[in-house]
Amino acid sequence: MAMDTDMNQVLMLDGNALAGLLADLFGADVTVVPAKCAACGEVNEMGALHAYVRAPGSVLRCPICGAVMMRIVQTDRTTRIEMRGIAYFRFETGG
Amino acid sequence: MARPLDWQLATVAGVRDETDTVRSFSLTLPAWAGHRPGQHVDLRLTAEDGYSVERSYSIASEPERAPEVDITVERIADGEVSPFLHDVVVPGDRLEVRGPIGGYFVWEASQPGPLLLVGGGSGVVPLMAMLRHRARNGAMNPTRLLLSSRGPGEIIYRDELDRLAATNDGFEVVHTLTREQPPGWTGYARRIDEAMLAEVLEPLDREARVYVCGPTALVETTANALVRIGLAPSQIRTERFGPTGT
Numbered sequence: 549m550a551m552d553t554d555m556n557q558v559l560m561l562d563g564n565a566l567a568g569l570l571a572d573l574f575g576a577d578v579t580v581v582p583a584k585c586a587a588c589g590e591v592n593e594m595g596a597l598h599a600y601v602r603a604p605g606s607v608l609r610c611p612i613c614g615a616v617m618m619r620i621v622q623t624d625r626t627t628r629i630e631m632r633g634i635a636y637f638r639f640e641t642g643g
Numbered sequence: 644m645a646r647p648l649d650w651q652l653a654t655v656a657g658v659r660d661e662t663d664t665v666r667s668f669s670l671t672l673p674a675w676a677g678h679r680p681g682q683h684v685d686l687r688l689t690a691e692d693g694y695s696v697e698r699s700y701s702i703a704s705e706p707e708r709a710p711e712v713d714i715t716v717e718r719i720a721d722g723e724v725s726p727f728l729h730d731v732v733v734p735g736d737r738l739e740v741r742g743p744i745g746g747y748f749v750w751e752a753s754q755p756g757p758l759l760l761v762g763g764g765s766g767v768v769p770l771m772a773m774l775r776h777r778a779r780n781g782a783m784n785p786t787r788l789l790l791s792s793r794g795p796g797e798i799i800y801r802d803e804l805d806r807l808a809a810t811n812d813g814f815e816v817v818h819t820l821t822r823e824q825p826p827g828w829t830g831y832a833r834r835i836d837e838a839m840l841a842e843v844l845e846p847l848d849r850e851a852r853v854y855v856c857g858p859t860a861l862v863e864t865t866a867n868a869l870v871r872i873g874l875a876p877s878q879i880r881t882e883r884f885g886p887t888g889t
Contacts, residue, residue, distance in 0.1 A: 557859065558885070560859050560863075560885075562881055562883050565884075568699065568745075571744065577746045579746050579747035593747060
């Protein structure tokens with residue numbers, strides 16, 4: 549999947565930029581968590597995914613194939629997470 | 644001890660100008676869990692009507708300075724947060740902060756081996772935390788910083804970088820000035836490109852760890868060029884801050 553416009557390239561951030569939001573959602577820092585892209589099968593740390601945050605929601609894309617891996621939309625009262633683009637991710641929960 | 648995700652009220656302990664448009668703020672945190680070099684804090688401003696806005700700022704100081712942390716902020720003329728920090732905030736003020744956040748863009752002195760840091764403008768901030776931490780721990784690993792600035796007056800931490808480079812502990816700084824060069828300037832005078840990166844990398848081992856932080860376009864150019872030079876993507880960690888940073 550190709551990026552459509554130069555603007556997308558200019559606005560792209562790293563998954564690490566969503567560290568605070570992701571930690572709110574998962575209760576832990578997941579930026580070094582390996583995540584497998586459901587489209588191409590590549591495994592990258594969450595912090596290395598490409599992040600797009602200047603929209604009504606936040607989008608994480610695979611840095612290899614560009615497929616959408618996660619979408620997060622928040623309103624005042626609800627959080628909606630879609631992550632069918634992630635085959636799995638795995639993180640330590642202590643103990 | 645507060646958890647990283649809890650907001651706490653930091654007290655501004657000091658304010659220091661780095662350049663005409665860049666200023667550092669020392670914050671004292673009541674319950675700081677300690678950070679690793681490269682991590683950031685979230686800062687939240689809330690207006691009287693309840694409207695609130697958050698920004699992430701890289702921590703500039705080394706962990707050894709805890710519970711005080713420095714952030715270094717570029718004033719973005721049409722920004723919502725940075726003009727407030729620059730024009731209004733004075734020592735003694737309180738700011739809502741949480742952190743440290745983000746374990747991905749982190750280097751610690753316990754990680755051996757050569758290190759290449761590439762920064763564009765205020766992208767030097769998290770790299771400075773790494774360099775201050777490195778110096779504080781007496782690390783001797785070969786380390787080079789390639790820093791791209793627009794002109795000589797816009798080099799952030801210029802004097803401190805020169806001092807660090809003068810200690811002969813294996814650290815060198817290489818500047819490129821993209822728009823304005825002082826008379827007699829013999830350094831690089833163009834945007835970062837593949838040839839420049841190859842030259843800066845040459846004294847280091849090809850196995851160097853690389854950290855790149857700056858505007859997205861600079862980070863893209865740098866990361867792609869380093870892969871063409873032959874580095875593995877897994878050696879390279881990036882922190883893009885968008886068109887100019889906010």
